[in-house]
Amino acid sequence: MHLRSLRPDTGGARTRVRQAESVLVEQYGDLVRLAHLVLPASLGRHQRVLVAHSLVQRALRRARTARTAPAVPSPREETRGGDTVERRLLVEVLRAALTYGRRPRMWPAGWVHPGALRPRLPLVWGLRLFPRSGGVDELALAQRLSAAPAAARAAFLLRTVHGLSDDTVHDLLEAADAPDVPAALRTAGVLEEESRRSPAALLASQEFDACALQAGPTDLLRRTRRARLVLGVAALGLVTAVTLAVADDGTTHRTASQVPTAHGVPSTTDLVRTAAGTWDNTSRVDFTAWPARGSRAHDRSLLDRALSAWTHPRSRIALAPATTATPPATAPQLLYAGNVDDRAVVLLYDGQRLARYTETRSATRDPELNVARADDADVTTAAAVTLTPSGGTARYLLAPWVAEAQTRDLLHPDVLARALHVSKDGVTDPVPTIPASENCDSRPVLQLRSSERIAEHHAFLLAPVGDLSPVHLTYTPLPGHGTPPARAPREATGPQALLAWDHQACSLTSLRDTGVRAVNNWDFAEQDLPDAGGHAVWTCARADTWRGSGDVTVSFRTSRYAPAEPARTVARARATAACSRFGQHIVAASGWRSPKGHWYALAAGSRAVTRLSVSGDVTVTKQARTLAVPAPHKPRVTVRAHLSTGEDLDAVGTPGT
Structure with a gap:
């Protein structure tokens, strides 16, 4: 270079x-x-x-x-x-x-x-x-x-x-x-x-x-309007030329026509408005299929202020992680404009980012503009957008393909989801959000169901963690569990998934304002523990961000854990491919104290692991996917795995707390 x-x-x-x-x-x-x-x-x-x-x-x-x-x-x-x-x-x-x-x-x-x-x-x-x-x-x-x-x-x-x-x-x-x-x-x-x-x-x-x-693509609607304008100007010029040619007064007339030029800054009249029902007739089910909704979708004054706040910001823009403040290059799409509680809210989308403009109707506070990435959103991650966060609750604007909305608490997997009222414009009643504090009394989530015209029996969970887009929660069960055998994340709405999330829900607080789009809990190994310690399940929780990178947390829980008791963190890694489709193998190790007070070194690997080698305070090699060996007090160990592919694999991340 x-x-x-x-x-x-x-x-x-x-x-x-x-x-x-x-x-x-x-x-x-x-x-x-x-x-x-x-x-x-x-x-x-x-x-x-x-x-x-x-x-x-x-x-x-x-x-x-x-x-x-x-x-x-x-x-x-x-x-x-x-x-x-x-x-x-x-x-x-x-x-x-x-x-x-x-x-x-x-x-x-x-x-x-x-x-x-x-x-x-x-x-x-x-x-x-x-x-x-x-x-x-x-x-x-x-x-x-x-x-x-x-x-x-x-x-x-x-x-x-x-x-x-x-x-x-x-x-x-x-x-x-x-x-x-x-x-x-x-x-x-x-x-x-x-x-x-x-x-x-x-x-x-x-x-x-x-x-x-x-x-x-360029702004297709604007292109169509400009083509019509050019044709109209050309026709007018042709008529004028003919008129001048046949004029017999002997004078020469010179005319100048004002043709609009590309100004580079979109205006309110350029806003893209998707027709209602588009979502039912397209293979692209994302924000581009959202119609313009809200009681003020044609309030030009409000839309002017909202668009100006993005294209000519006079105050600081609140940017989500990895989001640029660059004004939209073309006219954005209008998703919503209306009054919600004591505020006027406008929601725009430029194909890569969501922008939420909020102003109080009493003008007691300065307007706010929040911008967040939303590129490559899909039927789940484009299913809801936060309209009005207020205290510990928020209202959401739901996608037009959402047929049913409910709420549930992840800490109570045995309690049925409750119905959530949604207005004709797609705005929900206030919903409790996941608190910023470490207090783990509840972990409310949205449970939405897509229209049968999109997918049959498709329900999914979204966790409100404070960002514009709630976080999509998924689950991958243990090898050999589920039909068919799981090799890809599935929706976290089944009994097994809800029980797994019961022990991971408290960790959702750490996702606030981090730009996370989805979290998958992958139960990659299980083992019986010595000294009647019960049955242990090892989990890798991967949080994928809108920018593409992901962080993982490896933990394990036992059958002796009380309901909603957080799983024990074993290791963490940032910006890694582990536990994704590009990192499908994992191995981890940890010290563990049995109910009888004895210390053990535990290790476990995913389905392709054939041999485990533990070193440190304990040295042992075993042809297996899991092991548990006696160890000194609070042992410090590392593990290395051999895979069925012939490769070796080191433990993920750094030890947790």
Whole structure:
């Protein structure tokens, strides 16, 4: 990924042209990444990508015509690398990208830079292109970079990714007419110090790769309206031309027609409204199938305020983890607008994020805007959205495909679910939420059932933990239990699943405001304990976030545990593939004290484990999936498993408490 060394350019003009083209092709991805990072985020994700590619492609023409260095370089050039093809291309890309951060004189503030309005290759019609989203570290870096000056962003990338010295970076920025180069270098140093992971690795990720792109459709409704407008203007122009052609008064008339141009900022009239019943006639059952509901769905004043709060925020936006504050690039979809209790609420969706705008009808508090990721939502994770959290309760807006709504307490699996009233607009009565305190007296959840037109007998649980979207709870039973044998998560509504969640429910408090979309409890092993200790079940609870990463907690419970008694934590691991379809094998170990006061070392593995090897205070190897061996007081042990695939597997995570 490093740029070539800045070696002197020699040879004739034709050689330089061929060399420039060769270098551009070879380093195209690096140059586009640089241009994309330097360009302002105000261009929007799609336009920013296209402009980055355009600047790099046009840099070749400018590099061809650039003057070459004198035969005898000056002392400064000799020190800083001289005039090379790579340097000329780099300077041209930097100079062109930096101009987009400067508003031309007399150009209205808030308008898109005029350079972005000129049609240039590459041109894309009918699609929106943007880099794929990265993880939490990448998004955090993107937010910090968006607040830094463009020259500092350029210096940060040149230092970390390309490995250039500060002197070389200083020279390049000066040649590109960057303002206040010393300050840019200082800011780049601060950004490097604040990075939790390697800055080079973060900048090399897909979050900042403008060549590995994700495609999506443009605003189809707006496209249709614009096509009609263009046809209307064309027809009017044709009529005017004919009228002028047949006029016999001898005078020449010049007319000017006002044709709307792309302003880059969606308006209320552009809001997408899905027709009622779409969910019953589509294979995509998610937020795109939600109709616009609520008593104020046509209140333009309220919708203007809500949309403006997202596109031109005047106050701080409350962002869920791994969520960007970037305004929507196209008109979002209206999901709801109405009065709920003492508040007016507007719910919007831009295809990747949910935005909830709330204002008090008495204007006693400032409006609030909450934005959270909701990409790749499905029939369960798009089934409910929090409308009005208040104290220990909340009202929810349910998806149009939800046929039945109930509530239940996970700590009382033997108590039947209770019916929950839902208004004709899909708004529920107040529902208790999972408290933020460690108090574990109750763990209320929503139990929803999809329409038979979506899936037969499909009920599922959602846990209200304070985020915009409740957390989907699932369960994977022990090997050999259930029909058919479980290899994938299933809904946590059956008796066995509810009993398992009874011992895991208290841990849901830790999920508040963490951006978790789903939690699966996987009972991966069971064993009989010595000294009449009962029957033990080992569980791996995996919490998947909207950003894609997941954390796991390994625990075990015994048949001697009282109802609702929390399972004992054995190990934890963050940002891991363990206990997912990409990490289907697991092994864990722990010390355990029997009812008779004797200490044992316990170990257990998932279905593919054939041998366990324990070391530490106890050393033993056994051809089995579980073991229990006598051990000293509070033993410290580690375990390693051998799999039926021939591979070895280490224990997951770090010991729990």
